[in-house]
Amino acid sequence: AQSVTQLGSHVSVSEGALVLLRCNYSSSVPPYLFWYVQYPNQGLQLLLKYTTGATLVKGINGFEAEFKKSETSFHLTKPSAHMSDAAEYFCAVRGGGAAGNKLTFGGGTRVLVKP
Amino acid sequence: DTGVSQDPRHKITKRGQNVTFRCDPISEHNRLYWYRQTLGQGPEFLTYFQNEAQLEKSRLLSDRFSAERPKGSFSTLEIQRTEQGDSAMYLCASSPGQGDYGYTFGSGTRLTVV
Numbered sequence: 001a002q003s004v005t006q007l008g009s010h011v012s013v014s015e016g017a018l019v020l021l022r023c024n025y026s027s028s029v030p031p032y033l034f035w036y037v038q039y040p041n042q043g044l045q046l047l048l049k050y051t052t053g054a055t056l057v058k059g060i061n062g063f064e065a066e067f068k069k070s071e072t073s074f075h076l077t078k079p080s081a082h083m084s085d086a087a088e089y090f091c092a093v094r095g096g097g098a099a100g101n102k103l104t105f106g107g108g109t110r111v112l113v114k115p
Numbered sequence: 116d117t118g119v120s121q122d123p124r125h126k127i128t129k130r131g132q133n134v135t136f137r138c139d140p141i142s143e144h145n146r147l148y149w150y151r152q153t154l155g156q157g158p159e160f161l162t163y164f165q166n167e168a169q170l171e172k173s174r175l176l177s178d179r180f181s182a183e184r185p186k187g188s189f190s191t192l193e194i195q196r197t198e199q200g201d202s203a204m205y206l207c208a209s210s211p212g213q214g215d216y217g218y219t220f221g222s223g224t225r226l227t228v229v
Contacts, residue, residue, distance in 0.1 A: 034217050043206055043220035090157050103218060105157035
């Protein structure tokens, strides 16, 4: 079984400020972890993923995330927010290797960027 | 390759009617997934196919829901006797198969049951 908890359904940041979105997961097998972004009335776009290897992963649009096994976390950060980052962000987990089938998503965090 | 296509983008239907949605995955992807997303929530898994075989169904998929992927290419999701609680965004995604792949999502079909 696997699950994802995203802390904070809404986050408000000023343009140019740090963006930090929190994600904690539960998985009975080594996980694959993903962050997706969703703009209004659109599907989900992959931002970045962790599978194996380096625990700090870089994605598109200046985002990065760090896998911390001891904390079962995969928080998403961006050093400087841009107005175009206003969207909803979803963390997702999937069992790795042969156990990997469906993605399980968190409830999402909506980001508001203030000018 | 134009990504994952879903049709229609929007559907308004009266309670009790049947509706069918279509998903065309990326052509070389053998796995196809259906998710449902209600307002303010993350996507919830409904079912997935590997080629034409339906390998897993969520208990969210009641008897009124049926999905097919007859030739291992496009898929359809049918909801019979729609209820207001079926109002949601229905998302389709595809992936090349097992491994460290993320999914590629379509833009979704928004269903409103009135």
